[in-house]
Amino acid sequence: MEAIKRALADGWFREQDTAVVLYDLDALTARVEALTSAFPAETVHAFAVKACPLPPVLAMLAQLGLGAEAASLGEIHLALAAGFPSERIVFDSPAKTVEELRLALSLGLFVNADNLDELDRLDDLGRDMGLVPRAGLRINPQAGTGRIKATSVAGRYSKFGVPLPQREAIVDAFGRYPWLSGLHVHIGSQGCPLELLVAGVGAVYDLAADLDARFGPGRVAVFDLGGGLPAAYRDADRPPSPQAYFEALRVRCPGLEGNQRRLVTEFGRMMAAPCAVAASRVEYVKRQPGHRTAVMHLGADMFVRECYNPRFWPHRTRLLGAHGLEKQGKPVLHHLAGPLCFSGDFPVRRAMLPEATAGDIVVIEDVGAYTLSMWSRYNSRQMPRVLGLRQGHFSVLREREEPEDLVQFWLGGSMSA
Structure with missing residues (x-):
């Protein structure tokens, strides 16, 4: 989680970013090397583009x-x-x-x-x-x-x-x-x-x-x-x-x-999934008898399978404070809710985390494959900023969408507003 802390401190995870996705490109390189060394040298390893x-x-x-x-x-x-x-x-x-x-x-x-x-x-x-x-x-x-x-x-x-x-x-x-x-x-x-x-x-x-x-x-x-x-x-x-x-x-x-x-x-999945995390700010924490719901800015837009079939698509989670330090305290049960307007929008249910408050950052692990590539346009949410970290240096792999980008998407590439 040190990388998220650095991204916040160095301005890569900006104030206007409700969420970011961060790829560890060194980890991805290492997984490629593990694959290529396991098979004969002449093998063609065709990365599944659909994964990422x-x-x-x-x-x-x-x-x-x-x-x-x-x-x-x-x-x-x-x-x-x-x-x-x-x-x-x-x-x-x-x-x-x-x-x-x-x-x-x-x-x-x-x-x-x-x-x-x-x-x-x-x-x-x-x-x-x-x-x-x-x-x-x-x-x-x-x-x-x-x-x-x-x-x-x-x-x-x-x-x-x-x-x-x-x-x-x-x-x-x-x-x-x-x-x-x-x-x-x-x-x-x-x-x-x-x-x-x-x-x-x-x-x-x-x-x-x-x-x-x-x-x-x-x-x-x-x-x-x-x-x-x-x-x-x-x-x-x-x-x-x-x-x-x-x-x-x-x-x-x-x-x-x-x-x-x-x-x-x-x-595809084997190589890329472990090499990225998603970090979303907590906007609200809602409490009802027997339930504590942390409302985030990533949901079924990015985690389609996770929301529709949570039994088979779990994710490990962590909770950071607003400045990127891992929160301490006794873990308590949270439902991590996304921002979309349907009742199944829970990327992770029953997450055991320290007490969450508005402004905290939920980190969801193993999101490097079949997450962004399955992005849903329901509610026309903006795709988040995507960062890469390689040999200690950050880069922007994909910039956050702006509202005008979404308008253009729905108009179609050959038309203008």
């Missing part, structure tokens, strides 16, 4: 040698603007339009097709454009679901990918399209245990081996094992490290680290 689309953060990750995983047209452009080489951008949208695929082909992106019809579309476009697609096929291994159903994508039914039991159609696609060179699998995000991740990847790895046996060694040249490693949101959480994950994969998938296939990963 802040351009300065993406630019730093590009400079560190990562690739980017884009799930929309906008994320493609964010990745390009951040400096990711096009050949290290993976395009994974489940609803790719013809024009989006034209762009992907022209840029040389690696496209993970979500269904067999998309392969037909890619083949037609490639012939029309005189280009050979770089593409893989997403497979649903039907390995099961984790404890969070909404973020598990490898159950018996999933909106994503081609079910593994459709093996004959998959084999036919590899026979029909000589340019089809990869397989893609993703099990889920948060809530999936190591055993489930390894089982799902292993099932698709076996498919790759079968395809190589049928069509010749190296037929599957790219093996994209997705992301899915969880972050620790509770003190008791013990998520597997990248090293532990790869060691488990090596046991299940012999030869995984050989030169026969290029590995691709698509981690």
Whole structure:
């Protein structure tokens, strides 16, 4: 919490800032290094842009040698603007339009097709454009679901990918399209245990081996094992490290680290979530029999999942005084309420904190992924100032929105008030 204290003292967390988000970029760099050292050197680690689309953060990750995983047209452009080489951008949208695929082909992106019809579309476009697609096929291994159903994508039914039991159609696609060179699998995000991740990847790895046996060694040249490693949101959480994950994969998938296939990963939450905190001023403290409610300036606008599904999305919290010193005293029960006009707007319920008063600062930890990127426009609240701290120096990663910015947003980018 020393960084928040410094940001206040040095004027980075200004009087007009009702809240800020602070990224520890050194911590993010260390997590990138832990990931890259755990996997073979030639692995392409494509950071999931959806987890944290802040351009300065993406630019730093590009400079560190990562690739980017884009799930929309906008994320493609964010990745390009951040400096990711096009050949290290993976395009994974489940609803790719013809024009989006034209762009992907022209840029040389690696496209993970979500269904067999998309392969037909890619083949037609490639012939029309005189280009050979770089593409893989997403497979649903039907390995099961984790404890969070909404973020598990490898159950018996999933909106994503081609079910593994459709093996004959998959084999036919590899026979029909000589340019089809990869397989893609993703099990889920948060809530999936190591055993489930390894089982799902292993099932698709076996498919790759079968395809190589049928069509010749190296037929599957790219093996994209997705992301899915969880972050620790509770003190008791013990998520597997990248090293532990790869060691488990090596046991299940012999030869995984050989030169026969290029590995691709698509981690986001595991890398970025632990590297940021949100700090909001307490505007009011309301007391009712059995309840103490601290009203803050961040709610379901930033913490969408946390407010709608608090059972699965907890956050650790701390309480600072107005000048950034951690408050002392016996912890008492608080409900941390956001500023939005609906009754479920509680980013954290039942937080045990020292007695809060107006002007204090609530710090919510582990907000570096799937928070700002899921920002809601309900009530047209201003997105807060986002700071970065790197080698002891602060920078502004994104400036606080002003009311005129919100007016322009609702007008649309091509119009003016």
